[in-house]
Amino acid sequence: MKIGEKIKNLRIKNALTQEELANRCELTKGFISQLERDLTSPSIATLVDILEGLGTNLKDFFNETTDEKIVFSKEDAFEKENEELQNIVNWIIPNAQKNAMEPIHVEIKPGGRTKDVPPHEGEEFGYVMNGSILLHVGLEKHKVKKGESFYLKPGKSHYLSNEGKTTATVIWVSTPPIF
Template sequence: MKIGEKIKRLRVKNSLTQEELADRCELTKGFISQVERDLTSPSIATLVDILEGLGTNLKDFFNETVNEKIVFTKDDAFEMENDELKYTLKWIIPNAQKNIMEPILVELEADGRTKEDSPHEGEEFGYVISGSINLHIGNDQYKVKKGESFYYKANSNHYISNAGKTKAAVIWISTPPSF
Protein backbone atom coordinates (compact mmCIF):
# COMPACT_ATOMS: atom_id res chain seq x y z
CA MET A 1 0.00 0.00 0.00
CA LYS A 2 1.24 3.44 -0.88
CA ILE A 3 0.23 5.46 2.17
CA GLY A 4 0.95 8.80 0.54
CA GLU A 5 -1.28 8.11 -2.46
CA LYS A 6 -4.10 7.01 -0.21
CA ILE A 7 -3.75 10.09 2.01
CA LYS A 8 -3.84 12.30 -1.09
CA ARG A 9 -6.97 10.53 -2.40
CA LEU A 10 -8.70 11.06 0.97
CA ARG A 11 -7.61 14.71 1.08
CA VAL A 12 -8.92 15.41 -2.41
CA LYS A 13 -12.12 13.49 -1.65
CA ASN A 14 -12.61 15.75 1.38
CA SER A 15 -11.99 18.85 -0.80
CA LEU A 16 -8.99 19.92 1.29
CA THR A 17 -5.80 21.58 0.11
CA GLN A 18 -2.48 20.39 1.49
CA GLU A 19 -2.33 23.61 3.50
CA GLU A 20 -5.80 23.05 5.01
CA LEU A 21 -4.90 19.51 6.02
CA ALA A 22 -1.57 20.68 7.44
CA ASP A 23 -3.36 23.33 9.53
CA ARG A 24 -5.78 20.74 10.91
CA CYS A 25 -2.87 18.54 11.97
CA GLU A 26 -0.48 21.30 13.10
CA LEU A 27 2.01 20.23 10.43
CA THR A 28 3.57 22.05 7.49
CA LYS A 29 2.27 22.01 3.95
CA GLY A 30 5.72 20.79 2.84
CA PHE A 31 5.55 17.79 5.17
CA ILE A 32 2.08 16.83 3.86
CA SER A 33 3.44 17.15 0.31
CA GLN A 34 6.37 14.84 1.11
CA VAL A 35 4.08 12.28 2.76
CA GLU A 36 1.73 12.29 -0.23
CA ARG A 37 4.65 11.70 -2.61
CA ASP A 38 5.98 8.91 -0.34
CA LEU A 39 9.23 10.85 0.17
CA THR A 40 8.86 10.56 3.93
CA SER A 41 6.92 8.36 6.31
CA PRO A 42 5.03 9.88 9.22
CA SER A 43 5.35 8.44 12.70
CA ILE A 44 2.32 6.51 13.94
CA ALA A 45 1.26 9.45 16.11
CA THR A 46 1.54 11.86 13.18
CA LEU A 47 -0.32 9.45 10.89
CA VAL A 48 -3.12 9.26 13.48
CA ASP A 49 -3.30 13.09 13.48
CA ILE A 50 -3.40 13.22 9.66
CA LEU A 51 -6.12 10.58 9.50
CA GLU A 52 -8.18 12.38 12.14
CA GLY A 53 -7.86 15.52 10.01
CA LEU A 54 -9.22 13.49 7.11
CA GLY A 55 -12.12 12.15 9.15
CA THR A 56 -10.93 8.56 9.44
CA ASN A 57 -8.82 6.34 11.70
CA LEU A 58 -6.02 3.77 11.45
CA LYS A 59 -8.36 0.77 11.35
CA ASP A 60 -10.49 2.09 8.51
CA PHE A 61 -7.50 3.50 6.64
CA PHE A 62 -5.66 0.17 6.56
CA ASN A 63 -8.75 -1.98 6.09
CA GLU A 64 -8.30 -2.84 2.44
CA THR A 65 -11.61 -3.50 0.77
CA VAL A 66 -11.31 -6.10 -1.94
CA ASN A 67 -13.35 -5.45 -5.03
CA GLU A 68 -15.77 -8.35 -5.15
CA LYS A 69 -16.38 -10.00 -8.47
CA ILE A 70 -19.84 -9.15 -9.81
CA VAL A 71 -20.10 -10.96 -13.15
CA PHE A 72 -19.22 -14.64 -13.55
CA THR A 73 -18.69 -16.62 -16.74
CA LYS A 74 -19.14 -20.30 -17.50
CA ASP A 75 -15.38 -20.67 -16.96
CA ASP A 76 -15.89 -19.68 -13.30
CA ALA A 77 -18.34 -22.52 -12.69
CA PHE A 78 -17.41 -25.74 -10.92
CA GLU A 79 -19.21 -28.88 -12.08
CA MET A 80 -19.94 -32.22 -10.41
CA GLU A 81 -21.66 -35.14 -12.14
CA ASN A 82 -23.45 -38.05 -10.53
CA ASP A 83 -23.83 -40.73 -13.21
CA GLU A 84 -25.69 -43.11 -10.92
CA LEU A 85 -28.50 -40.63 -10.14
CA LYS A 86 -28.20 -38.92 -13.57
CA TYR A 87 -27.70 -35.33 -12.51
CA THR A 88 -25.11 -32.57 -12.80
CA LEU A 89 -24.57 -29.75 -10.31
CA LYS A 90 -22.88 -26.55 -11.48
CA TRP A 91 -21.80 -24.07 -8.85
CA ILE A 92 -22.28 -20.99 -11.02
CA ILE A 93 -20.88 -18.62 -8.37
CA PRO A 94 -17.48 -19.86 -7.13
CA ASN A 95 -17.05 -20.09 -3.35
CA ALA A 96 -20.71 -19.15 -2.80
CA GLN A 97 -20.78 -21.35 0.30
CA LYS A 98 -19.19 -18.41 2.14
CA ASN A 99 -22.15 -16.20 1.17
CA ILE A 100 -25.67 -16.02 2.55
CA MET A 101 -27.11 -17.85 -0.45
CA GLU A 102 -25.72 -20.41 -2.85
CA PRO A 103 -27.07 -20.53 -6.40
CA ILE A 104 -26.47 -23.65 -8.47
CA LEU A 105 -27.62 -24.99 -11.82
CA VAL A 106 -29.06 -28.51 -11.57
CA GLU A 107 -29.40 -30.55 -14.75
CA LEU A 108 -31.39 -33.78 -14.50
CA GLU A 109 -31.39 -36.39 -17.23
CA ALA A 110 -34.63 -38.32 -17.90
CA ASP A 111 -35.33 -40.44 -14.77
CA GLY A 112 -32.62 -38.53 -12.88
CA ARG A 113 -32.89 -37.22 -9.34
CA THR A 114 -30.76 -35.36 -6.81
CA LYS A 115 -29.63 -36.83 -3.53
CA GLU A 116 -32.14 -36.44 -0.72
CA ASP A 117 -31.34 -33.53 1.58
CA SER A 118 -32.07 -33.85 5.28
CA PRO A 119 -33.96 -31.09 7.09
CA HIS A 120 -31.84 -28.04 7.83
CA GLU A 121 -32.25 -24.40 8.74
CA GLY A 122 -32.92 -22.12 5.86
CA GLU A 123 -34.95 -21.89 2.70
CA GLU A 124 -34.78 -23.21 -0.85
CA PHE A 125 -35.81 -21.54 -4.09
CA GLY A 126 -35.82 -22.95 -7.58
CA TYR A 127 -36.75 -21.88 -11.09
CA VAL A 128 -37.24 -24.46 -13.85
CA ILE A 129 -35.42 -23.30 -16.98
CA SER A 130 -36.28 -26.31 -19.14
CA GLY A 131 -38.25 -29.54 -18.86
CA SER A 132 -40.27 -30.28 -15.77
CA ILE A 133 -39.43 -31.73 -12.38
CA ASN A 134 -41.08 -33.26 -9.37
CA LEU A 135 -40.28 -31.53 -6.10
CA HIS A 136 -40.35 -33.93 -3.15
CA ILE A 137 -40.76 -32.37 0.32
CA GLY A 138 -41.35 -34.90 3.08
CA ASN A 139 -44.26 -37.08 1.88
CA ASP A 140 -45.54 -34.44 -0.55
CA GLN A 141 -44.74 -34.19 -4.25
CA TYR A 142 -45.23 -31.16 -6.55
CA LYS A 143 -44.90 -30.97 -10.33
CA VAL A 144 -42.97 -27.87 -11.44
CA LYS A 145 -42.84 -27.05 -15.16
CA LYS A 146 -40.63 -24.82 -17.32
CA GLY A 147 -41.11 -21.17 -16.32
CA GLU A 148 -42.44 -22.07 -12.86
CA SER A 149 -40.65 -21.68 -9.55
CA PHE A 150 -40.75 -23.16 -6.06
CA TYR A 151 -39.92 -21.86 -2.60
CA TYR A 152 -40.02 -23.64 0.76
CA LYS A 153 -38.53 -23.85 4.23
CA ALA A 154 -36.07 -26.74 4.33
CA ASN A 155 -37.50 -28.33 7.50
CA SER A 156 -38.28 -31.72 5.84
CA ASN A 157 -36.32 -34.17 3.70
CA HIS A 158 -36.32 -32.86 0.13
CA TYR A 159 -35.04 -33.56 -3.38
CA ILE A 160 -36.04 -33.10 -7.00
CA SER A 161 -36.55 -35.69 -9.72
CA ASN A 162 -37.17 -35.73 -13.45
CA ALA A 163 -39.93 -38.14 -14.48
CA GLY A 164 -39.97 -36.68 -18.00
CA LYS A 165 -38.32 -37.99 -21.17
CA THR A 166 -36.11 -34.92 -21.73
CA LYS A 167 -33.41 -33.19 -19.71
CA ALA A 168 -34.58 -30.70 -17.08
CA ALA A 169 -32.60 -27.70 -15.85
CA VAL A 170 -33.25 -25.80 -12.62
CA ILE A 171 -31.62 -22.76 -11.03
CA TRP A 172 -31.64 -23.67 -7.34
CA ILE A 173 -30.75 -21.26 -4.56
CA SER A 174 -30.21 -22.46 -1.03
CA THR A 175 -29.85 -20.28 2.03
CA PRO A 176 -27.76 -20.82 4.00
CA PRO A 177 -25.53 -22.72 1.55
CA SER A 178 -25.92 -26.47 1.78
CA PHE A 179 -24.63 -27.97 -1.47
Protein backbone atom coordinates in the same frame (compact mmCIF):
# COMPACT_ATOMS: atom_id res chain seq x y z
CA MET B 1 -5.09 -17.13 7.17
CA LYS B 2 -6.63 -20.36 8.41
CA ILE B 3 -5.27 -22.89 5.93
CA GLY B 4 -7.34 -25.76 7.30
CA GLU B 5 -10.61 -23.86 7.05
CA LYS B 6 -9.78 -22.80 3.51
CA ILE B 7 -8.96 -26.40 2.50
CA LYS B 8 -12.21 -27.60 4.08
CA ASN B 9 -14.21 -25.00 2.15
CA LEU B 10 -12.54 -26.06 -1.12
CA ARG B 11 -13.19 -29.72 -0.34
CA ILE B 12 -16.88 -29.04 0.34
CA LYS B 13 -17.12 -26.93 -2.80
CA ASN B 14 -15.76 -29.87 -4.76
CA ALA B 15 -18.31 -32.17 -3.07
CA LEU B 16 -15.58 -34.41 -1.68
CA THR B 17 -15.55 -36.25 1.63
CA GLN B 18 -12.42 -36.14 3.74
CA GLU B 19 -11.79 -39.74 2.76
CA GLU B 20 -12.13 -39.01 -0.98
CA LEU B 21 -9.66 -36.11 -0.70
CA ALA B 22 -7.29 -38.26 1.36
CA ASN B 23 -7.42 -41.02 -1.29
CA ARG B 24 -6.67 -38.52 -4.08
CA CYS B 25 -3.59 -37.34 -2.20
CA GLU B 26 -2.47 -40.67 -0.74
CA LEU B 27 -3.01 -39.38 2.79
CA THR B 28 -5.16 -40.55 5.68
CA LYS B 29 -8.64 -39.28 6.47
CA GLY B 30 -7.35 -38.52 9.98
CA PHE B 31 -4.63 -36.24 8.61
CA ILE B 32 -7.17 -34.34 6.47
CA SER B 33 -9.45 -34.01 9.51
CA GLN B 34 -6.63 -32.63 11.68
CA LEU B 35 -5.51 -30.31 8.88
CA GLU B 36 -9.03 -28.88 8.41
CA ARG B 37 -9.24 -28.18 12.15
CA ASP B 38 -5.82 -26.48 12.05
CA LEU B 39 -4.42 -29.10 14.47
CA THR B 40 -1.53 -29.88 12.12
CA SER B 41 0.27 -28.19 9.25
CA PRO B 42 1.20 -29.80 5.95
CA SER B 43 4.62 -29.67 4.33
CA ILE B 44 4.76 -27.60 1.15
CA ALA B 45 4.88 -30.78 -0.95
CA THR B 46 1.82 -32.21 0.83
CA LEU B 47 -0.03 -28.90 0.49
CA VAL B 48 0.72 -28.87 -3.25
CA ASP B 49 -0.67 -32.42 -3.53
CA ILE B 50 -3.82 -31.50 -1.60
CA LEU B 51 -4.41 -28.37 -3.67
CA GLU B 52 -3.96 -30.35 -6.91
CA GLY B 53 -6.55 -32.80 -5.60
CA LEU B 54 -8.87 -29.82 -5.08
CA GLY B 55 -8.27 -28.40 -8.55
CA THR B 56 -6.21 -25.38 -7.55
CA ASN B 57 -2.59 -24.35 -6.92
CA LEU B 58 -0.50 -22.49 -4.34
CA LYS B 59 -0.73 -19.15 -6.13
CA ASP B 60 -4.53 -19.16 -6.34
CA PHE B 61 -4.92 -20.65 -2.86
CA PHE B 62 -2.93 -17.89 -1.16
CA ASN B 63 -4.16 -15.07 -3.40
CA GLU B 64 -6.40 -13.02 -1.14
CA THR B 65 -7.81 -10.20 -3.16
CA THR B 66 -9.95 -7.54 -1.59
CA ASP B 67 -11.87 -6.81 -4.79
CA GLU B 68 -15.12 -8.73 -4.69
CA LYS B 69 -16.08 -10.17 -8.03
CA ILE B 70 -19.60 -9.32 -9.17
CA VAL B 71 -19.97 -10.90 -12.62
CA PHE B 72 -19.13 -14.56 -13.24
CA SER B 73 -18.63 -16.42 -16.50
CA LYS B 74 -19.09 -20.06 -17.43
CA GLU B 75 -15.35 -20.56 -16.84
CA ASP B 76 -15.83 -19.59 -13.17
CA ALA B 77 -18.34 -22.39 -12.57
CA PHE B 78 -17.48 -25.77 -11.09
CA GLU B 79 -19.34 -28.76 -12.53
CA LYS B 80 -19.86 -32.19 -11.03
CA GLU B 81 -21.63 -35.04 -12.79
CA ASN B 82 -23.26 -37.78 -10.77
CA GLU B 83 -23.74 -40.74 -13.11
CA GLU B 84 -25.56 -42.79 -10.48
CA LEU B 85 -28.21 -40.11 -9.85
CA GLN B 86 -28.15 -38.98 -13.51
CA ASN B 87 -27.55 -35.29 -12.82
CA ILE B 88 -25.03 -32.52 -13.35
CA VAL B 89 -24.64 -29.81 -10.72
CA ASN B 90 -22.98 -26.53 -11.69
CA TRP B 91 -21.86 -24.23 -8.87
CA ILE B 92 -22.30 -21.02 -10.85
CA ILE B 93 -20.91 -18.68 -8.19
CA PRO B 94 -17.45 -19.78 -6.99
CA ASN B 95 -17.05 -20.19 -3.22
CA ALA B 96 -20.73 -19.37 -2.68
CA GLN B 97 -20.70 -21.37 0.58
CA LYS B 98 -19.13 -18.29 2.20
CA ASN B 99 -22.11 -16.16 1.16
CA ALA B 100 -25.64 -15.98 2.54
CA MET B 101 -27.05 -17.63 -0.61
CA GLU B 102 -25.79 -20.49 -2.74
CA PRO B 103 -27.17 -20.78 -6.28
CA ILE B 104 -26.65 -23.85 -8.42
CA HIS B 105 -27.66 -24.81 -11.95
CA VAL B 106 -28.89 -28.42 -12.05
CA GLU B 107 -29.47 -30.62 -15.07
CA ILE B 108 -31.48 -33.76 -14.30
CA LYS B 109 -31.63 -36.42 -16.99
CA PRO B 110 -34.84 -38.41 -17.57
CA GLY B 111 -35.20 -40.85 -14.68
CA GLY B 112 -32.60 -38.91 -12.67
CA ARG B 113 -32.73 -37.05 -9.40
CA THR B 114 -30.70 -34.90 -7.05
CA LYS B 115 -29.27 -36.08 -3.76
CA ASP B 116 -31.45 -35.89 -0.67
CA VAL B 117 -31.17 -32.56 1.13
CA PRO B 118 -31.71 -32.98 4.87
CA PRO B 119 -33.94 -30.54 6.78
CA HIS B 120 -32.18 -27.30 7.61
CA GLU B 121 -32.84 -23.74 8.71
CA GLY B 122 -33.29 -21.20 5.96
CA GLU B 123 -35.12 -21.06 2.66
CA GLU B 124 -34.85 -22.43 -0.86
CA PHE B 125 -36.03 -21.20 -4.23
CA GLY B 126 -35.98 -22.92 -7.59
CA TYR B 127 -36.90 -21.97 -11.15
CA VAL B 128 -37.41 -24.60 -13.86
CA MET B 129 -35.81 -23.39 -17.08
CA ASN B 130 -36.43 -26.53 -19.19
CA GLY B 131 -38.49 -29.69 -18.81
CA SER B 132 -40.36 -30.43 -15.61
CA ILE B 133 -39.42 -31.84 -12.22
CA LEU B 134 -41.04 -33.36 -9.18
CA LEU B 135 -40.16 -31.62 -5.93
CA HIS B 136 -40.25 -34.26 -3.18
CA VAL B 137 -40.73 -32.73 0.29
CA GLY B 138 -41.10 -35.45 2.90
CA LEU B 139 -43.88 -37.67 1.53
CA GLU B 140 -45.36 -34.93 -0.68
CA LYS B 141 -44.67 -34.50 -4.41
CA HIS B 142 -45.11 -31.24 -6.32
CA LYS B 143 -44.85 -31.05 -10.12
CA VAL B 144 -43.01 -27.95 -11.32
CA LYS B 145 -42.96 -27.24 -15.07
CA LYS B 146 -40.86 -25.01 -17.32
CA GLY B 147 -41.39 -21.37 -16.37
CA GLU B 148 -42.64 -22.24 -12.89
CA SER B 149 -40.82 -21.89 -9.60
CA PHE B 150 -40.84 -23.33 -6.10
CA TYR B 151 -40.11 -21.80 -2.71
CA LEU B 152 -39.86 -23.64 0.58
CA LYS B 153 -38.67 -23.50 4.14
CA PRO B 154 -36.91 -26.87 4.21
CA GLY B 155 -38.12 -28.43 7.45
CA LYS B 156 -38.21 -31.90 5.83
CA SER B 157 -35.81 -33.91 3.68
CA HIS B 158 -36.30 -33.07 0.03
CA TYR B 159 -34.95 -33.61 -3.48
CA LEU B 160 -35.79 -33.06 -7.14
CA SER B 161 -36.50 -35.81 -9.67
CA ASN B 162 -37.21 -35.94 -13.38
CA GLU B 163 -39.85 -38.42 -14.49
CA GLY B 164 -40.16 -36.78 -17.92
CA LYS B 165 -38.61 -37.71 -21.26
CA THR B 166 -36.30 -34.70 -21.62
CA THR B 167 -33.53 -33.27 -19.45
CA ALA B 168 -34.82 -30.80 -16.87
CA THR B 169 -32.80 -27.69 -16.05
CA VAL B 170 -33.28 -25.85 -12.75
CA ILE B 171 -31.75 -22.83 -11.03
CA TRP B 172 -31.83 -23.72 -7.33
CA VAL B 173 -30.86 -21.26 -4.57
CA SER B 174 -30.42 -22.05 -0.88
CA THR B 175 -29.87 -19.86 2.11
CA PRO B 176 -27.80 -20.72 4.01
CA PRO B 177 -25.55 -22.59 1.57
CA ILE B 178 -26.18 -26.36 1.70
CA PHE B 179 -25.12 -27.71 -1.71
